[in-house]
Amino acid sequence: MTTSPAPTQAAPLSGVREAVRRTPAYPFTAIDAPIKLDQNESALDLPPELRALALERLATQEWNRYPDLHADTLRHKIAAFEDWDPSGVVVTPGSNVLIKLLTELAGLHQTVLSVQPTFSVYTLESSLLGAETVLMPLNPDFSLPVEALSAELGGGGPGLLFVTQPHAPTGHLDAEADVRAVLDAAGEGWIAVLDEAYHQFSALDGRALVRGRENRVSLRTFSKAWGLAGLRLGYALTSPALAAHLQKLVSAFNVNILTQTVAEVALEHPGYVRERAAQTIAERERVLSALRHHPVYTALPSQANFFLLRTPDADAAYRHLLSRGILVRRQDKLPMLEGCLRISIGTPEQNDALLAALGEISQ
Numbered sequence: 001m002t003t004s005p006a007p008t009q010a011a012p013l014s015g016v017r018e019a020v021r022r023t024p025a026y027p028f029t030a031i032d033a034p035i036k037l038d039q040n041e042s043a044l045d046l047p048p049e050l051r052a053l054a055l056e057r058l059a060t061q062e063w064n065r066y067p068d069l070h071a072d073t074l075r076h077k078i079a080a081f082e083d084w085d086p087s088g089v090v091v092t093p094g095s096n097v098l099i100k101l102l103t104e105l106a107g108l109h110q111t112v113l114s115v116q117p118t119f120s121v122y123t124l125e126s127s128l129l130g131a132e133t134v135l136m137p138l139n140p141d142f143s144l145p146v147e148a149l150s151a152e153l154g155g156g157g158p159g160l161l162f163v164t165q166p167h168a169p170t171g172h173l174d175a176e177a178d179v180r181a182v183l184d185a186a187g188e189g190w191i192a193v194l195d196e197a198y199h200q201f202s203a204l205d206g207r208a209l210v211r212g213r214e215n216r217v218s219l220r221t222f223s224k225a226w227g228l229a230g231l232r233l234g235y236a237l238t239s240p241a242l243a244a245h246l247q248k249l250v251s252a253f254n255v256n257i258l259t260q261t262v263a264e265v266a267l268e269h270p271g272y273v274r275e276r277a278a279q280t281i282a283e284r285e286r287v288l289s290a291l292r293h294h295p296v297y298t299a300l301p302s303q304a305n306f307f308l309l310r311t312p313d314a315d316a317a318y319r320h321l322l323s324r325g326i327l328v329r330r331q332d333k334l335p336m337l338e339g340c341l342r343i344s345i346g347t348p349e350q351n352d353a354l355l356a357a358l359g360e361i362s363q
């Protein structure tokens, strides 16, 4: 009779890949506050008449059935809305999932290139998948380091490039020619991603920079201007060839019936998005101009639905706002963002409350 050898003593959970073990979890703690300006969500929900329409449509559906495998109806409606070839559209529960899948597609065992500071999900996924993360510091005015990125794109790779326009978390928008120069520097060895989560609040629509280029992707989301963060829906606009590869990485039936239905209703009535984006832009400019002569804080210009506030003491400013019922996001630990809080634009009433609270600080 043979007995199997005693297993050699291994460290607990050593089956978990080293890259996963050494990656810290996504840093976010939910805090309750009456005025929530910490996640760049829309301050307003889907308009009530569209909610009612979506609920009516949901009532007629069979929840016991699997949804469309690749959400074909929804993908076609997105394609029509964006004037894009439907075979170049990929949908997932939030564009964060697309960031993960693109990292799997082009970053794993390769390079993930972006700027610093950058959107934390890029570096989180890159770290989890054990890709080599390369971050080029932004210029002091937060503009893209075009030459440094171009040099890396020319000499490095293969891999994945993330460019965010408007940039998160600064809200900076680059000149279209600079964005184009960086994307142009990304040759065949690179997959170049333009993350456009906030494009509705800015002067740039990057579709023209992506269209007709096989290795380029625009990432868009229903979480911000569309006011549907709770639904979890994001999409990629890319070439049919790249979409076919990306689609292989998407798990089957990944966008559920509820999300597909509500998003379809929203896409049939997109007027509210344009209207609200215009209101958000007007409110952003009102808030920034009201803060222009603040004796202590500096509000930085933005082309998104949020802005950075530079303070001498981020912790004190954060706690002061929270004591007035206003929750914002600290960004002061990020490179170049010493003392900075990130504040979403809310409703006019919420913005008034913010300005009143900031007005209490005079030294």
Ligand SMILES: *Cc1c(COP(=O)(O)O)cnc(C)c1O
Binding pocket: 040, 093, 094, 095, 096, 097, 119, 164, 168, 195, 197, 220, 221, 222, 223, 224, 229, 233, 234
């Ligand atoms: C909010 C945001 C997204 C959207 O993520 P979802 O998963 O679609 O909610 C994507 N990229 C950036 C830079 C963002 O700030």
